[in-house]
Amino acid sequence: MKTWEPMFMDPEFKETVWGGTGIMSIFGKKIPSAHTGESWEIAARENGNSTIRNGRLAGKTLAEALETNPVEILGYSFMGKGAYRFPLLVKIIDAEDDLSIQVHPNDEQAPVLEGPQGRGKTEMWYVMDAEPDAQIVYGFERDMDPETLDAAIENGVLENYLNYVPVKKGDAFLIPAGTLHSLCGGVILAEIQQNSDTTYRIYDYNRAGLDGNPRPLHLEKAKEVLNFSKVSEDPHENIDEGIVCPYFQVYRRNLRGMQEIAVTTDRFQIVMIVEGSGKIDGIPFRKGDTILLPAAGETVGLEGRAVYLQILG
Numbered sequence: 001m002k003t004w005e006p007m008f009m010d011p012e013f014k015e016t017v018w019g020g021t022g023i024m025s026i027f028g029k030k031i032p033s034a035h036t037g038e039s040w041e042i043a044a045r046e047n048g049n050s051t052i053r054n055g056r057l058a059g060k061t062l063a064e065a066l067e068t069n070p071v072e073i074l075g076y077s078f079m080g081k082g083a084y085r086f087p088l089l090v091k092i093i094d095a096e097d098d099l100s101i102q103v104h105p106n107d108e109q110a111p112v113l114e115g116p117q118g119r120g121k122t123e124m125w126y127v128m129d130a131e132p133d134a135q136i137v138y139g140f141e142r143d144m145d146p147e148t149l150d151a152a153i154e155n156g157v158l159e160n161y162l163n164y165v166p167v168k169k170g171d172a173f174l175i176p177a178g179t180l181h182s183l184c185g186g187v188i189l190a191e192i193q194q195n196s197d198t199t200y201r202i203y204d205y206n207r208a209g210l211d212g213n214p215r216p217l218h219l220e221k222a223k224e225v226l227n228f229s230k231v232s233e234d235p236h237e238n239i240d241e242g243i244v245c246p247y248f249q250v251y252r253r254n255l256r257g258m259q260e261i262a263v264t265t266d267r268f269q270i271v272m273i274v275e276g277s278g279k280i281d282g283i284p285f286r287k288g289d290t291i292l293l294p295a296a297g298e299t300v301g302l303e304g305r306a307v308y309l310q311i312l313g
């Protein structure tokens, strides 16, 4: 057996006002309540950690494992780039109800607005399941400016300015920092993002949070970072050719029989199973499993019938 076998991860779940039961019904995960909005599949943060299920580091959180074995897990190319910090956060999100309408800052803006610890957040979405009329908000449908935005929110007509995009299973989107976005109810998706939690909400449907209080809005900061230009192109991406940005690369792969993934010592990879089942280096996987391939693990062999996302940091 290899010293560094593929690491299956147990997620940390997050209950949210807009969450549901889809993470259980579709992926068979043991969720904490009927308001489970997020499954943090690969996470090494103070406010959320995934736990390694198998192998020599079984039982350790990803953050603990990174303290003892940063090079073996992350790879050489991440050494010296901000001391052992895991660069990505990978989630499954179940939006039973609409999420807040929000925007994230980029790496230059976040430290200015949040202090030195602030991090930017570019994210991508891969739709794993969607109700027939499901849609997302992706940017504005006309050119905007801060004053028009203020007036639209004040008059309760923000919806008239939003670019709604219909979505179905298999659709993928890149959401660069600065893009206004929201997930509407009836969508379950994989979210791959920079490891950051900085979110500026501009509208939350006047809802109370799980604690009964309205969740805070951050309109002023949002206006500092928003891209106010109209979205002129269909934002759908071709996930089979890959979504490539400075922070991650994500490709959808079909597994029919045997396949190899070449893992090199310079970087980790992640495999997220979105359909089907099989084995990776002899270890059984199924739909909903997220597997970290440590950089020291070398090439892995897959077999089975599955669709998966191959993620490179």
Ligand code: ZN
Pocket (backbone or CB within 6 Å): 102, 104, 123, 181
């Ligand atoms: Zn977001």
